[in-house]
Amino acid sequence: MEPAHRGLGRCACAFWLAVAFDILGLLILLLGVFANVFFYDFLIYAGAIVIFLSLIWWVFWYTGNIEVPPSELEDDVGLLKKDKGNLGGISGAVRRLSSRVSNGIRNSFRRSDGPPRAPRTGARASAHARVAQQRDNTPVALATMTPHEDSPHTVSAAVDCDSMPHTTTETLPT
Structure with a gap:
């Protein structure tokens, strides 16, 4: 049985980091707005940047707490559902087409020297070796x-x- 996550969910550390960044950024920003210092513009920009960086922790906290039932997750990770068995119908055709396209793209980026050639023998082989040596x-x-x-x-x-x-x-x- 899965442990029950109450309150802040599974990613409490990301939640508290996000809150800390928000509070620190807001304090720096308000210090820049209300304090009579010559570098107030630096404080305003720094506070805004710290608040913006807190968004990273909020996204981590939110995505870490998304719960997806295993029945919905099966199809997304490439596992076939047990009741379907084979790849038939429209979904099977789409999967085959997708696989062909992705394999074609993947193979087009690989370096290929063309089809393998038959080894040369005799006088032709030595002439070919001389030309290759001259080229190199x-x-x-x-x-x-x-x-x-x-x-x-x-x-x-x-x-x-x-x-x-x-x-x-x-x-x-x-």
Whole structure:
């Protein structure tokens, strides 16, 4: 048998913290309004912020005391009710559609390298390995020329690889 919670409910600590924050915030706010100090605006803002933070404790207290009968909770946590057994009807179709959509979204965020390929053999495998090694270890050199008064800036990129052509990019003078 569940213990009977009377008065403040299950979350009495959150209740008393909320009350303490409210009282402290109200005292600070009223001190800022009625006290003749040069930092009254700081006290007013600080009191309002403390009262606002008390809302966190009020929400904790309220949500901690919500009681849901287990019969209503079964459907929300994914448990099937014993009298229904299988997923038939509209609710079953909605569950299947929801599951497909969520799995599709979940899988779309996963990194995939595509379908697995068959391993290469023979001369083709060694040529493929050479090309992959060249792609991974390609040195790149950039050269900048000092600007002359009448010529545009020139940036040249040279790549030490037979498969890539030499490129030059020109820009307008600034």
